[in-house]
Amino acid sequence: MINWHTCFFLLFATITCAFAVAVVVSANVVRMAVCLIASLAAVSGLYFLAAADFVAAMQLMIYVGGTLVLLVFGVMLTARGPFVSMKITPANWLMAGLAGGALLILLLCAATSVDAWKTAAVAASAPAAEGGHTVAPIGMALLGIRVDALEQANPALRGGIAGYLLPFEIVSVHLLVVLVGAAHLARARRRRRPAEAVPDASRSA
Amino acid sequence: MEVGLILDKLKQRFGERILGADLEAADPSIEIAPAALAEVARILRDDPPLRFDYLHCITGVDYVQPDAKKAKSFPWEVHFELLYHLSSMAHRHRLVLRIKLPRWQGGVEGQLPEVPTVSHLWRTADWHEREVFDLSGVRFAGHPDLRRILCPEDWQGHPLRKDYKTAEEYHGIRTR
């Protein structure tokens, strides 16, 4: 049955996969970056379809809007002359293709191995169109309160469900450390050119 | 300070190398030997009573009459002259330094006459000397970057020389 969920899923899935392949195939690093942007933006569309609206917005905001801009920035800083597109030997391609292909087949087999995974429980369009309303529960979960699992029937699952306060804190500290580290790493060695080492009168004025 | 006094002072110090002076003209001038330029200029700039701290202009004047018919009535002897207009903001006096050069070094056509640079004394001389080199064709020995400044780098000849002939074309562009 064709419905809008299917339709959009196919659209986003095609964009995602096609541009992911384009990232691999493209030799020009700038085009790779563009393809990656398109691919990851489409992934956020998939998240919307899977009723993960908050995650989707975050994917757009942090991943596409932040990380990838950073990446493109890096590309622009380093992409000049010979580094824009670098040749790859066929042997390299072959090896990588074999490894990737094998992995892909394995994953595909795994993905289609469970029957329950192949049957959607309900007409998928309905919850997706509603959006997930996951913002508040996610916020509470990050504070250590699982409002979504209060009526969890399965005691095993209920027992395994815990708040995410500690990981949240760890991640935030981690981020801070990472940012400081990155800022430190990116410092270039200070260069002195004789022409500029001479203080000119205008600066001392 | 009066130009006469400046002249006396310079004569005391440089003697022979001060070749003459014209104190009556509207702009009194002192003529010096080309080789002495750098030293004289340094004294003019640094000597406290003189303190010529401001170089207004460097001018090259070509005295030659290329037209043979008019050459008879030409009022000057054939030579090349450099004029340095100096003044002192501190003492409010001014002076023209005059340097007479042969039109060509050693009389060989195409060999530019040479004088020492003063660009290390007055930074403004840097561009002015480049301009004189470019348009009048004088080589300033010791100039850090003596390139053409107004004409293109590959221009032929020095346009403000009186015997300058415009080339027929420049990079395929007709110039007449």
Next chain:
Amino acid sequence: MPLLNQPVSLSHYLLVGAILFACGIVCMATKRNAIGVLMGVELVLNGAAVNFVAFSAPFLRGDAELALGLDGHLMTLFVIVLAAAEAAVALAIALCYYNTHATIDVDQGDELRG
């Protein structure tokens, strides 16, 4: 291709995740440009994140009670955030490498000298 005739289910999402993952692996293996390698890593991470999100949606699968629910979303969020951190550090390393070696080719970075 029976999957194409069915309504979208978990397997479909897993397929997309698998393709992303495989593309990422191949990208990491083949690119000589350090930033290209970084892009491969991003693809791999996204492949994983797609799986997480898919597993957490109860309406995509027959056994809805087994869905990950919010945990999947939260894991994805952590993946996104950590990917940002990873990209920042990796990019800093790449720039540092570029500054010291004047190249971005990872194949030439085979010495242990800064």
Next chain:
Amino acid sequence: MPVERVDPELVEFDVRTDEMLINMGPQHPSTHGVLRLVLRTDGEVVSSAAPHIGYLHRCAEKIGENVSPRQWIPYTDRMDYLAGMNMNLGWAMTVEKLMDLEVSEKTRHLRVIVCELNRIASHLVAAGTYGLDLGSFTPFLYCFREREKILNLFEAVCGARLTYSYIAPGGLIADLPPGWLEACERCLGELQAVVPELHAMLTSNEIFIRRTAGVGVLSPEMAIDYGCSGPVLRGSGVKWDLRRDGQPPVARMYEDYRFEVIAQVDGSYPRDQEYPPVPPEAVVGDCWHRFYVRMLEVVQSIGLVRQAIEHYRRSAGPVSEPIKITQKLPRGEAYLETEAPKGQMGFLVVGDGTAIPWRVRARSSCFCNLSVLTEISRGCLLADIPAILGSLDIVLGEIDR
């Protein structure tokens, strides 16, 4: 007051990028003509800026050797085409000096009127385009609106709005048309009201101050060393104005006028009128001061024109007639600098006894002012280059001649 200066050494610890050579110009919106700057940049930091000039070279000096002094007047118009009157004046007075000519009192005052008006017009263009260089479009039009009124006055005097050829050696080509003085006074009144507006939009605007204060600092020693003159020199705190300190012909022209030479001496500007305060960030010799000096000179010039109108009204007799085209020049040479809006404009004329000068030389103030650019822009940011260049207020017609 320590000023935050962009020091190349401090900035360079940032992510290093490759050095890049950029051509700024000859077609660039803020090079004020066909100037080419070759910038060596490291990211946003400019490590050196080398001006390349000559794109507007029209062999004015060579032409001067082939025409008579009267005929060369239009060529002087085209040097600093924003201040044609002052260019005319410089050349006319140089020839007068060579020929030992005196002009009548009325001529003298009329010359002051038009030259000071033209100084105002030129400074208005400088202020307006400076706003443009800093990304503010509106002051530009305000300035041009006022300049337009002055150009209207000039048009009434000599029929031209840009290339006047009004002042000629020996005198002026015409006296004022009837009613002109009243129109001029009206114009001055309107102008006086606009100056505070410009101060509000630029001089005391916070962003403007941030963009200009402490940028492109030119020390007084360096300014003299480089032969800078005009507002660039005075902006560095050197109280030097040829209208007061010039050679006798120039100083005599302004001898019974009261005006202040605008320069910050001992930490303060002349206080004859209400001026906006100097911001604490500004350093003497920076772009802000150069701009400020121009704005204050506009006010001074308004006063000068008012005085000149009074003098003109009181002086009797006709204005002096200019020399004939065939007038023979005496043998000899004369060099004279006048205070043009952009700085000291010098002319040298060598006469050989015929009507055609043997040699003509124009010493351009902008030429010297521009040469200092490399020095004061070292280590600045890319965005400071237009700010510095604009504060030098160059006109390529005068630099390239």
Next chain:
Amino acid sequence: MIAEYLTTRFGLPEWLACGGVALVQCLILLGIMMFAAALFTWMERKVAGRIQDRLGPTRVGGRFGWLQSVADGVKLLAKEDLIPGEADGLLFRLAPYVSFCAAFCVYLALPFSNGWVAQHLNVGVFFIVAIAGLEVFGVILGGYSSASKWSLYGAMREAAQVVSYEVPLGLCVVIPVMVAGTLDLVAIGNMQRGWGVNWLVFHNPFLFITFFIYALCTLASTNRAPFDLAEAESELVAGFLTEYSGFRWSVFFMAEYGSMYAMSGLGAILFLGGWHGPIPLAEMLGLSYANHAVLGWLGDLLGAGNFLCKAFLGVAAMMWLRWTLPRLRIDQVMTTCLKYCVPLAAAMFVGTMLWTYALPGGLLPRSTPLGAVAEAPPWTAPRAARGERP
């Protein structure tokens, strides 16, 4: 809603009904955006003209130069379409559309009135901020692919600027969200109904300051003067636009105006009461769904007018600033962001947090946030809340 109606009334298949509605909505939004761009082009000229003591366009299309934008459009279409020889042709062609699409997608989640939104997202705020941030890619691509150093400079500046300003912008957006307790723009808008004092900007002093920080960050993230460093015509010739001409240039231009309007609209919803005027006219006149569907619709229409006016005024303020202020320098732009905006926004965040903790309802009695959601017109509420089974 309309799709449901079409399905039930005319028996259209669901996909067709939904598709048709979506298409119509897109076209309407595109029309709004294009019209806004055209209007603002004209308005910018008029505003600039008036500020600069001149008339602006007066001739094209009658007295006020109404048709100036059309004339501009025709001119731009007729212009020669240049692509530099060294440029990366594909990316060069693609870049303007990336910018335009990002600007357009913002409108998908922007409510124009109570429930008048193409796609009602309950993460609407984040979605808009995220999508608006994507516009930078078009600029970066355009700058990079032009193969001109000036363009590259523009692109680099844009990248640095937008990424930096995303942080304070995000913080500023989060503050009203925190007060409202929801990311749903419709709910946030509905919270502020009543008299003008109910607007979030007047909720507490911190939010009042936040509004101005938001306005500043909006200027920076939409590349408007005094933050138009990516274009910076006096420094970078035209920045990333240097090599663009004709139609592609105008697409960038439309994207700029589109996102200006969208960001003003977002500000209007987050701070200035959205579609609620300073005086609750709709309530006074009884224009609500409780009385009659048509009356309710009229009330919404009034709201839409309110909203458009507010966003319009925001754009007018942007123009006013553009024609008044000089441009900042890149280091000052970054300093403004990192030294002032970010700490200030963070402080406002903490301040608002403490304020809402101490005075949960604000100074004035108001409905609680969650109550406001429930009070929204029935069809804007989630289906589950209406007691329907999916």
